[in-house]
Amino acid sequence: MPEHEQGDQQREFDLRWADGAEHKEPSARARMLASRWKHNPPGPVPFRAGPEHVGSRRRSSWISTAVVLGCVAAVIVLLGYINFRAPY
Incomplete structure (x- = not known):
């Protein structure tokens, strides 16, 4: 049997052995949160944000989109100006 197949079978065996364990230790994050x-x-947290949060998020996403598009346009204009001014 090739060595890589033996490694795959060993890993599959280890996973089945670990999944079949009676007691599973919680992750470090779960232990930290429990502590x-x-x-x-x-406190209780609502499933969805209230309407006052939705408008501000939507507005900020449009502002960030406008800033990104403005920066891209400025770079395009700057590169065009540099290319126009470059001696041939």
């Missing part, structure tokens, strides 16, 4: 929440539990 933090034990002393200071989080």
Whole structure:
């Protein structure tokens, strides 16, 4: 049996062995959050943001889009000016 196939079978065996474990240790993030929440539990969070947050996000996305497009246009104009002024 080629060596890479043996490695694949060993990895598959290890995954099946790990998935079949009776006790699974939580991730580091889960342990950190559990420790933090034990002393200071989080408050309720709505599933969706209220309408006051939606408008500001939409407005800021248009502003950022305008800034990006303005920068791209400025670079195009600058490169055209440099190309126009360059001696041939």
